[in-house]
Amino acid sequence: MGEPVRWAILGAGKFAREHMGPAIHGATGAQLVALGTSSRDKAAPFEGFAPELRVHDTYDAVLADADVDVVYIPLPNHLHIEWAMRALRAGKHVLVEKPVGLQAAQIDPLIALRDETGLIAAEAFMIAHHPQWARARHLIADGAIGDLRHVDGVFCYNNPDLTNVRFDAAKGGGSLPDIGVYTIGSTRLATGQDPVEITHADIDYLNGVDVMARVSARFDGFTAHWVTAMNVHQTQHMTFLGSEGRIHLCAPFNAGSYGEAQLELTQIDGSMRVERWPNHAQYVTQVVAFCASVRNDAPYAWSLEDARATQAVMDAVYVAALPR
Structure with missing residues (x-):
């Protein structure tokens, strides 16, 4: 090796x-x-x-x-x-x-x-190296839930320590920089699309940073709603609603520490199949993938261009939330 x-x-x-x-x-x-x-x-x-x-x-x-x-x-x-x-x-x-x-x-x-x-x-962006997201992307592209209609994403935690760097505006604090990259980025990862419009953005601020953001967006053929918060009980999930089924990820971001990585696929006949990844270490997978890129020029799952595209969505969210 x-x-x-x-x-x-x-x-x-x-x-x-x-x-x-x-x-x-x-x-x-x-x-x-x-x-x-x-x-x-x-x-x-x-x-x-x-x-x-x-x-x-x-x-x-x-x-x-x-x-x-x-x-x-x-x-x-x-x-x-x-x-x-x-x-x-x-x-x-x-x-x-x-x-x-x-x-x-x-x-x-x-x-x-x-x-x-x-x-x-x-x-x-470690979740790009977790097989639950490769599976979700494949199922959506393969039409397992029909035509994708809506994405619902939530990532919240409650941090009462106002001295934490996440509450420091000068250091890039806020719920969107910290965890909006997950709800927005994972939607882009799973669908391969960028939103065409931010249709609604409602942000609560504290100490100059967003502590809670509720965002709605329109994509080509489907809509999305995302909630991120630093003052709400720890919660995370991503749900993809299609014309003929649903994909639900129970621990989409902190797989392992938040809960077991599970993908629930519900289809038009009412059947539900649950796929599990109880022991996958996504941080380790991320390091292995990066080493492969360094040594063998292997493709890497999440580029700076991907990061830029997600940031462009967050930029648009802040603009949409400004008073009219």
């Missing part, structure tokens, strides 16, 4: 510590070799599962590390573009957390630099 793809992480935050760090360490063909953080206390848990990890006290030192192939960037949203471009200029492939940018136009220079360098750069 050859030498493993060597990964580094910028920052030692909770998500990297609990999810992507272990996924990189555990993925076949990948090796977590470096971490950028000035806090030895924050580095310690990473060293616990990756004892040979090199800890650099600056992000620039990580980018200067010649033994790093890929840089994973889970920094606060407003820093994604800056450090992704710095990493590409340093000759590193880049996997950057969602949302890549805070406006669609911000992603254009990153796409141009990716093309200029010939390196791999993509958004860490």
Whole structure:
């Protein structure tokens, strides 16, 4: 199989510590070799599962590390573009957390630099690497529910900590940047379509960020309604309603931690079939797929162009919510 793809992480935050760090360490063909953080206390848990990890006290030192192939960037949203471009200029492939940018136009220079360098750069949209979404996409395209008429998506959680970065407007906080990428992005992923119009957008703000957004959109042949919230009981589901059936995903985004990944297919004769993926590790699959792109130029399931298209929808949502 050859030498493993060597990964580094910028920052030692909770998500990297609990999810992507272990996924990189555990993925076949990948090796977590470096971490950028000035806090030895924050580095310690990473060293616990990756004892040979090199800890650099600056992000620039990580980018200067010649033994790093890929840089994973889970920094606060407003820093994604800056450090992704710095990493590409340093000759590193880049996997950057969602949302890549805070406006669609911000992603254009990153796409141009990716093309200029010939390196791999993509958004860490992990659900694109989960088989439940490949299955949903196939069933919709195959006509298993007839003609798609409507999509209903909900992703909510209740975070009472107003000091959390998600409540900081200057750092790209808000429910849409944090989780709207899932409801909107998964609709695009499953259908291969972008909305032709945002027909309604109602947003509640707190501290200058959207804490709840209710959005309706029209696509070519179907409609969609999405709810995202940071002040509502933890809930997530995606439902695709067709002329002759329904597809319902019970744990579409945080499969495993929220609940078991299940796809319920109900058809016109009243029958219902449930498909399950109880043990699929989508973060690990994402790392393996990225390594395949780096080593073998294999197609990657979610590109910067995909990220840009989802961000363009969110941009349109904010505009539609403005007072008339």
